[in-house]
Amino acid sequence: MSVQHSESAGDRPLIPRPERTPGALRAACTVVAPGLLAAYDQAKDQALAEAVEHGSLKPVHAYLSHWATLLEIERHPATACEYHRAEYLARIAGTADEAREHLRTAGSLYRAAAEAVRAE
Numbered sequence: 872m873s874v875q876h877s878e879s880a881g882d883r884p885l886i887p888r889p890e891r892t893p894g895a896l897r898a899a900c901t902v903v904a905p906g907l908l909a910a911y912d913q914a915k916d917q918a919l920a921e922a923v924e925h926g927s928l929k930p931v932h933a934y935l936s937h938w939a940t941l942l943e944i945e946r947h948p949a950t951a952c953e954y955h956r957a958e959y960l961a962r963i964a965g966t967a968d969e970a971r972e973h974l975r976t977a978g979s980l981y982r983a984a985a986e987a988v989r990a991e
Contacts, residue, residue, distance in 0.1 A: 882947045882948065882949040882950055883947075884946040884947055885902065885903050885945075885946050885947075885948065886899060886902055886903060886946055888943065888946065888988070888991060889939070889942060891935050891936070891939045891988075892935075893915055893935070896911070896935065896938050896939060896942060897911060897912075897915075899942045899945075899946070900938070900942060900945075903942060903945040903946055903951075904941075904942065904945040904951075907941070907945075911938060914934050914937070914938065915934060917930075917934075918930040918931050918933065918934035918935075919931065936985070936988070939988045940981060940984045940985040940988055941984075943984035943985075943987055943988050944980060944981065944984045950980060950984070953976070953980060954977055954980045954981070957973045957974070957976040957977040957980070958973070958974075958977050960973040961973035961974045961977065
């Protein structure tokens with residue numbers, strides 16, 4: 872499945888793509904996904920703790936990339952709806968094959984968002 876975030880697709884972004892900094896991503900989260908703020912703060916705290924523990928910035932870079940991707944999804948209402956629907960359907964699926972199919976959809980949307988963020 873190909874995911875396009877084009878204006879002609881009727882999935883205009885709610886906000887401009889935020890910079891990949893903790894403050895900018897948190898500010899974006901407050902606008903497009905306020906229900907995720909607690910998870911965002913927890914992920915940031917965990918990444919910083921792991922960075923200190925391991926003496927490496929890799930956990931911080933991973934957290935920034937992951938949240939930039941999630942917020943890329945959330946910036947586009949139709950994409951966010953499709954992503955959350957796929958995750959929900961995977962959780963309530965009656966069979967493992969059905970769950971896998973929905974997880975493939977969610978994964979495809981996540982990968983497309985990650986690619987869009989990397990391409991900037």
